[in-house]
Amino acid sequence: MKREIEVFDYAGEILRALPTGILVVTQAEECVNAMTIGWGTLGIEWSTKIFTIYIRESRFTYELLERSGEFVISVPYGDQYASKAKKAIGICGSRSGRDNDKIAQAGLTIVDADIVQPPALKELPLTLECRVVFSQQQPIKEISSRFKKFYPTDAEGIGDPHVAYYGEIVKSYIIE
Numbered sequence: 001m002k003r004e005i006e007v008f009d010y011a012g013e014i015l016r017a018l019p020t021g022i023l024v025v026t027q028a029e030e031c032v033n034a035m036t037i038g039w040g041t042l043g044i045e046w047s048t049k050i051f052t053i054y055i056r057e058s059r060f061t062y063e064l065l066e067r068s069g070e071f072v073i074s075v076p077y078g079d080q081y082a083s084k085a086k087k088a089i090g091i092c093g094s095r096s097g098r099d100n101d102k103i104a105q106a107g108l109t110i111v112d113a114d115i116v117q118p119p120a121l122k123e124l125p126l127t128l129e130c131r132v133v134f135s136q137q138q139p140i141k142e143i144s145s146r147f148k149k150f151y152p153t154d155a156e157g158i159g160d161p162h163v164a165y166y167g168e169i170v171k172s173y174i175i176e
């Protein structure tokens with residue numbers, strides 16, 4: 001069962017969970033993937049509730065987002081699945097979905113979303129269904145020099161920038 005919530009009532013739970021990791025679930029055609037994120041922004045723009053994620057262009061998740069324009073945010077919540085959620089955050093933050101079915105490897109249970117195509121996850125029950133309304137690459141040279149450490153360059157001097165995906169929160173709930 002899904003218990004619909006007012007997402008801003010859970011802002012503290014969502015933002016406090018971020019530094020240790022929450023999941024973003026994406027799907028293009030039959031391919032479903034979950035990736036750990038530690039950066040995200042909850043707020044309002046265009047008089048609309050928005051969750052923004054920051055995805056490096058090297059991630060498989062980036063490819064899926066470019067193809068589909070939808071994502072689901074899955075946040076650990078409650079004690080029941082805490083250890084499973086922790087394990088999933090480790091797996092989904094250290095392997096790529098290009099060559100792994102991370103959802104199966106983490107033993108996660110897919111639950112159909114109500115509005116978007118990517119599924120929700122039973123074991124990370126605090127759920128935000130999001131539709132991308134704007135995206136923008138963040139040019140590394142325009143970011144404060146204080147944060148340059150986040151952008152090491154490869155042998156050719158090329159960094160791995162983030163793309164900010166602004167997701168309209170079209171539905172939010174806790175899976176019970």
Ligand SMILES: Cc1cc2nc3c(=O)[nH]c(=O)nc-3n(C[C@H](O)[C@H](O)[C@H](O)COP(=O)(O)O)c2cc1C
Binds near residue numbers: 034040055093
């Ligand atoms: C705690 C934690 C937070 C992370 N946060 C982000 C993030 O906000 N953005 C990002 O691009 N990668 C982040 N990563 C790295 C990706 O989760 C990791 O590279 C993952 O394997 C990419 O999966 P994919 O190729 O299936 O998309 C984070 C990893 C961890 C462990």
